[in-house]
Amino acid sequence: MLENSEKSEKEYQKARKLIPGGVNSPVRAIKPYPFYVATAKGSKLYDIDGNEFIDCCLAHGPVILGHNHPIIKQSIVDQLNRGWIYGTPTELEVRIAEKIANSCKSLEMMRFVSTGTEATMSALRLARGYTGKNSFIKIEGGYHGAHDAVLVKAGSGVSTYSKANSAGIPSDFTKYTLQAPFNNIEAMAELIEKNKEDLAALIMEPVMGNAGPIPPEGNYLHEIRKLTEENEVLLIFDEVITGFRLAMGGASEYFGVNPDLATLGKVAGGGLPIGIFGGKKEIMEMVSPSGPVYQAGTFSGNPCSLAAGISTLELLGKENVHEKLNAKGEKLRTALSEIVEDKKPGYSVSGIGSMFKVFFGKKPRNYRDALTCDLKEYPNFFHRMLKFGVFLPPSQLETNFISSAHSEEDIEKVLEAYRECL
Numbered sequence: 001m002l003e004n005s006e007k008s009e010k011e012y013q014k015a016r017k018l019i020p021g022g023v024n025s026p027v028r029a030i031k032p033y034p035f036y037v038a039t040a041k042g043s044k045l046y047d048i049d050g051n052e053f054i055d056c057c058l059a060h061g062p063v064i065l066g067h068n069h070p071i072i073k074q075s076i077v078d079q080l081n082r083g084w085i086y087g088t089p090t091e092l093e094v095r096i097a098e099k100i101a102n103s104c105k106s107l108e109m110m111r112f113v114s115t116g117t118e119a120t121m122s123a124l125r126l127a128r129g130y131t132g133k134n135s136f137i138k139i140e141g142g143y144h145g146a147h148d149a150v151l152v153k154a155g156s157g158v159s160t161y162s163k164a165n166s167a168g169i170p171s172d173f174t175k176y177t178l179q180a181p182f183n184n185i186e187a188m189a190e191l192i193e194k195n196k197e198d199l200a201a202l203i204m205e206p207v208m209g210n211a212g213p214i215p216p217e218g219n220y221l222h223e224i225r226k227l228t229e230e231n232e233v234l235l236i237f238d239e240v241i242t243g244f245r246l247a248m249g250g251a252s253e254y255f256g257v258n259p260d261l262a263t264l265g266k267v268a269g270g271g272l273p274i275g276i277f278g279g280k281k282e283i284m285e286m287v288s289p290s291g292p293v294y295q296a297g298t299f300s301g302n303p304c305s306l307a308a309g310i311s312t313l314e315l316l317g318k319e320n321v322h323e324k325l326n327a328k329g330e331k332l333r334t335a336l337s338e339i340v341e342d343k344k345p346g347y348s349v350s351g352i353g354s355m356f357k358v359f360f361g362k363k364p365r366n367y368r369d370a371l372t373c374d375l376k377e378y379p380n381f382f383h384r385m386l387k388f389g390v391f392l393p394p395s396q397l398e399t400n401f402i403s404s405a406h407s408e409e410d411i412e413k414v415l416e417a418y419r420e421c422l
């Protein structure tokens with residue numbers, strides 16, 4: 001644990017009595033207790049005990065331009081001065097929708113919600129409503145938020161009907177959730193063939209982000225597109241992480257594959273709560289009130305989130321951020337690979353764009369491979385890095401990120417920390 005963490009420990013002891021596990025999302029449950037943040041700026045977090053960390057967790061993805069960005073902040077402040085919720089439409093909705101439709105070819109129409117969870121839940125309902133079919137496929141180990149139908153883990157065999165991954169989910173709610181491994185087109189083809197009568201959609205992260213970053217191999221995504229088209233299964237790309245992170249048009253643009261529907265979140269709200277689902281006009285017209293698939297939300301299209309989202313997208317577009325950021329990521333991964341080869345030859349480096357991870361085992365092609373890494377050793381390493389002043393996501397199975405605010409010096413420090421802590 002950090003030498004200087006008394007105040008955080010005290011807060012945690014109070015929190016534990018009031019909030020389950022002391023945290024508001026399980027990924028924040030650092031043992032024995034998390035550090036409590038006081039402020040953030042650029043690439044850094046500062047905790048209430050006065051510790052400073054280079055942040056490679058970046059709130060699990062949204063912070064692509066660095067914390068507390070002055071232009072994004074000003075757009076939120078300007079909006080706050082005009083009020084922060086109206087319950088009526090605003091011009092902001094039209095402005096951001098136009099920007100997104102311009103960047104993301106697949107999103108001809110879209111709806112704004114408040115979280116990625118809501119976005120995937122609504123996209124799946126829409127896919128079922130549009131096709132009149134019940135089942136859908138997800139990738140083993142793929143995460144699409146915390147709603148019932150997608151909270152399932154891999155079973156035995158190449159593919160399987162899935163068991164809930166959480167208490168409180170009736171098996172009836174997950175009986176339509178099928179799973180196939182990532183980067184395995186044969187297994188996917190087999191599963192689709194067996195189930196196509198009642199198959200509405202395939203939902204997938206085009207780059208797995210919640211098993212650590214695992215990029216798609218070769219032509220995998222193109223083959224997935226072909227397979228789903230041939231079998232009339234809707235393809236949903238969950239781009240909650242990759243949207244506006246890999247490129248303005250997300251993984252879709254990066255790999256040149258257009259899904260029928262896509263979900264966005266994280267970066268699109270500039271760090272404020274947001275979720276978006278969208279896709280082909282013909283499908284989106286099925287959403288209420290223009291169609292019969294119900295979807296609604298008091299906070300949907302919140303003006304502050306949209307204002308922050310608009311200024312984020314403008315900055316990303318103007319400054320050619322992705323090219324520079326992805327090059328920085330590539331350089332970091334190359335340097336990390338050399339360190340890993342030297343210090344821990346059995347380990348590997350994975351990632352793409354500004355996403356990276358050192359896996360404590362061989363480079364995974366899918367979730368099951370990722371599970372064979374030394375998951376027990378990872379938390380010890382995490383704490384060594386924290387003491388060194390680098391904050392990584394606390395789990396081996398979560399992606400590390402860098403932002404455009406990470407300087408050469410930050411990257412050098414991160415590399416030095418890896419060198420020491422591995």
Ligand SMILES: Cc1ncc(COP(=O)(O)O)c(C=O)c1O
Nearest residue numbers: 115116117143144145238240241
């Ligand atoms: C790929 C993906 N989809 C959906 C979600 C859910 O988003 P939210 O946490 O905003 O509900 C996440 C969250 O990490 C995610 O990574």
